[in-house]
Each structure stands twice: as structure tokens, then as C-alpha cells.
Amino acid sequence: MFVDALWQTVYMVGLSVVISSLWGIPLGLILVITDTGGIAENIALNRVLAFIVNTTRSIPFVILMFAIIPFTRFITGSAIGATAAIVPLSVAAIPFVARVVETSVREVDSGVIEAAQAMGASPLQIIVKVLVPEALPAIIAGITLTAVNLIGYSAMAGAIGGGGLGDLAIRYGYQRFDMRVLAIIVVILIVFVQGTQLIGDYIAKKVTH
Amino acid sequence: MIRIRQLQKVFTDARGGRVIALENVNLHVKRGEVFGIIGPSGAGKSTLLRCINMLERPTQGSITIDGTEVTGLKGRDLRIIRRQMGMIFQHFNLLSSRTTYRNIAFPLEISGVSDYETKERVEQLLALVGLEDKAKAYPSELSGGQKQRVGIARALATNPKILLCDEATSALDPRTTRSILGLLKSINKEYGLTIVMVTHQVEAVKQACHSVAVIERGKVVEQGRTEELFSRPGTETTRGFLENIRVAEVSGGSFKKPGDTCEVQSRAKEVIKDVC
Numbered sequence A: 001m002f003v004d005a006l007w008q009t010v011y012m013v014g015l016s017v018v019i020s021s022l023w024g025i026p027l028g029l030i031l032v033i034t035d036t037g038g039i040a041e042n043i044a045l046n047r048v049l050a051f052i053v054n055t056t057r058s059i060p061f062v063i064l065m066f067a068i069i070p071f072t073r074f075i076t077g078s079a080i081g082a083t084a085a086i087v088p089l090s091v092a093a094i095p096f097v098a099r100v101v102e103t104s105v106r107e108v109d110s111g112v113i114e115a116a117q118a119m120g121a122s123p124l125q126i127i128v129k130v131l132v133p134e135a136l137p138a139i140i141a142g143i144t145l146t147a148v149n150l151i152g153y154s155a156m157a158g159a160i161g162g163g164g165l166g167d168l169a170i171r172y173g174y175q176r177f178d179m180r181v182l183a184i185i186v187v188i189l190i191v192f193v194q195g196t197q198l199i200g201d202y203i204a205k206k207v208t209h
Numbered sequence B: 001m002i003r004i005r006q007l008q009k010v011f012t013d014a015r016g017g018r019v020i021a022l023e024n025v026n027l028h029v030k031r032g033e034v035f036g037i038i039g040p041s042g043a044g045k046s047t048l049l050r051c052i053n054m055l056e057r058p059t060q061g062s063i064t065i066d067g068t069e070v071t072g073l074k075g076r077d078l079r080i081i082r083r084q085m086g087m088i089f090q091h092f093n094l095l096s097s098r099t100t101y102r103n104i105a106f107p108l109e110i111s112g113v114s115d116y117e118t119k120e121r122v123e124q125l126l127a128l129v130g131l132e133d134k135a136k137a138y139p140s141e142l143s144g145g146q147k148q149r150v151g152i153a154r155a156l157a158t159n160p161k162i163l164l165c166d167e168a169t170s171a172l173d174p175r176t177t178r179s180i181l182g183l184l185k186s187i188n189k190e191y192g193l194t195i196v197m198v199t200h201q202v203e204a205v206k207q208a209c210h211s212v213a214v215i216e217r218g219k220v221v222e223q224g225r226t227e228e229l230f231s232r233p234g235t236e237t238t239r240g241f242l243e244n245i246r247v248a249e250v251s252g253g254s255f256k257k258p259g260d261t262c263e264v265q266s267r268a269k270e271v272i273k274d275v276c
């Protein structure tokens, strides 16, 4: 029972981290390079993207989860279950990752970017060979933070039949007052979060020079 | 080699005001010479240097390199011209995520040089700057002088015709400064590389530059051969500059401007004795 629920949570969180990184990292980079003085300045695009990111980020997860049910159904063919839960989890995490990446990339020393420009690097080369590698430790720390947040969100997604540890906690712990189950789930979640953080810290340290 | 004509650069500051950083600048840097640009902080030295490789777009005027007008260049054409110029910086601007080897390889990588050729070239450059044993070190593991050596090797990787130096020794101690200037001079002699050196250090100009332009508030106030100009400074700015350094040396670093011109001149003579 616990093992199944844990795997469902790992599945939901894992895939959501991957999907939100795939979308959030490019989005964060676009936010930086299109801003005033950026290497591919485009103020109109920048403002539109920033508005979308801010709007999505300001909607509480529980509301977002319900609000996008039609979209979830469209993508996965269902509104309940672990796979369906990945949609709202990813949608909520993409703007978060984008902001985290944006902040990390802005921290890259402007002198280093300038040096690359002086050497004749193209905007794409600057992104791939300068911005991302130089910001990598901060980006990894940000994605770890996203993963930890998603563990919490995935428990909420359990409330609409998303499966996983949150679902288990609600069905046994809350509805049947089984304190023992609830305690075990809390312990598993703590270990899970700590483990995620440790792995994230380890990777971030590996890429810091 | 580099001709700058009637160059003007106007910045718009945060409050929308106009800052005239360069005004009617005319310079000619000859092939194979080390050309110094000296002046007080905020004079426009960096702006002038950055106009040469278009990191800063001039508001008006012309810059030609070997007869090619660079002020209008964009995109690919600009990148090609930039690959013919190396640049080194006060704060080195190395990629912290790359080792010495991969920092030096960076300009080769972006111009699509093969791994084999890159290896050969980087090893050559490591030997040139005396860092063979630091190939695998990250910038955080290097001293300031070593970082600037990596910066120089990186700037030379694509065999540029011109090396632009923005306060390249200003973050270094006097001994390291001398060794870096020595390295630049030997590269200039051996490879005939044209070097444009921006600095506020009179010592650096004296040690390394054949010619010098003195710049103040965006204008070139004087230029000529280094020995001539420093031994017979024609303007108050140059005199004051030489004097300030002298006073700074005498009074242990604190700047003091004697108001009396005669005093300035008599002291300048003292400096000249030292210089020549």
C-alpha cells in the first residue's frame, strides 16, 4: 500500500519536474535575453511572457488544479489519477522554474557575457556556452526547490484522486482517522523531501567550481 | 591600422539625461605598436576602447580597421571582425565553469575550430603564458596574475591582429603588473600584435606603450610618443596626471593637488628626472 503510493508520488513528481524543466528553462532564458539590454532584446515578447508567468504563479494550486480540468482531460483523456495530476503539477511548476532560471541567469557576471560577445559569440552560443553553464549550480538548486514544492503539491493533487501519498493520507488518515497510517506517510514524506534535497545539493556541488 | 575619426558617444542615463562620454575623438593606432590611452576615472577610456570592437555603438563618427569601416557592422559581419580582435579585462571575465584549458579553447570552439587543432593551439598558448601546469585548474583556483595570463591566452587564441586591454593590470599588485606588462610587450615584439591599452596607471604606459593619448572628459587633450609626451607634457591634464602620481607616491597614496601652477611645473621636472 505505502510502496504503491510512494511510487505514484515519485512518478507524478518526477515527470512533473522533467516537464516543467523542459518548458521552464527555455522560458526563463527567453525572459532574460529579451529584456531591456538583453542579447536578443524584444520588449513586447518579454512583457507578454512575464505577464503569463506572473498570472499563473499568482493562482493558488488548488484553484489552478480545478480550473484546468478541461485542459487536463484534453491532454490525458482523464481528470483523475496520477497521470492526470501531472498536468496541473507541471502547469504550476513551469512559471516557477522559469522565474528561478531567470533569477539564476541574471546573476551571471555581465563581464563574462561581454567577453564572449567580444570574442564574436552568437546569441545562441552565449546562451548554450555561457549563460547555462555559468548559472548551472543556481539552476539545479532552483529545480531541487521546485521538486520539493511539487512533493507538497502532489499531496494536494491526491485530494482529487491523483493517487500517491497525499491520496493515501486523505483516505486513511483523514477519512478513517487512522493516525498510524498518517504518521507513516509523514515520515515517508520527510525522508523523500530530505532525499530530494540531498541529491539536488550533491549535483549542485558537483557543478560548482 | 586603427583609424578613429570624429568619434562621438552619447549615453542616456537612467533619468533620461544625456552623458557625452566621447566628443570629437581622432586617433590613429599604427600597426605593431602598443598604444596607451590614459586619463582619470570616468574620462571615457573604456567607452573609447569598447567602440573599437563595437561593444559600444558610437553615436557619430568613423572607426576603420585596416580600411574596413566597423561602425555599421551587425550580426555575422560584426562577429567575424570581432574574431580578429582579442580583448582582456580588469576583472579577467573568465568562465568560472571552465578550466584554464577550456577557457582558452572557448574562442576556438565558437569559431568552429576542430578539437585536434584546438588542442595544439591551446597547448602552444599555455606554454606562451607559462601556465602548462594549470591547464586543469578552474579560475577560482588561480591567482589574479594567473587569471590575467589565461585572459591573454584566450584573447590570442584566434590569432587576432589587435589586442584591446581595458585596465588589464589595474587589479594586480605592482610585481604582477610588471610581469603581465612584460608578457604583453614580448607578445607585441614577437608577433607584431597591435595593442591598445586603456589605463589610469602612468607606470603601465611608461613601461609598455610606444604612443599615448591623454583623454579627459571625453576629449583627447594630447597625444604623441610616450617619452616625448611625458617629458614635455603640453597640457595641464598631463602635467597634473604625472604630478598626481608623484604626489601619491610621496605622500603614500593620498591624492593632493597643489594649487600653484609653478609648484606643479617644478614638481613635474622632478618627475621627468625620474622618468628619463
Ligand SMILES: Nc1ncnc2c1ncn2[C@@H]1O[C@H](COP(=O)(O)OP(=O)(O)O)[C@@H](O)[C@H]1O
Binding pocket: B011, B012, B013, B019, B020, B021, B039, B040, B041, B042, B043, B044, B045, B046, B047, B048
Ligand atoms: N552604459 C552607460 N550608460 C550611461 N553612462 C555611461 C555608460 N557607460 C559609461 N557611461 C558614462 O560615460 C563616461 C565615461 O565612462 P568610461 O568610459 O567607463 O570611463 P573610464 O573608463 O575612463 O573610467 C562616464 O561619465 C560614465 O558614467
Ligand SMILES: [Mg+2]
Binding pocket: B045, B046, B047, B167
Ligand atoms: Mg574604465
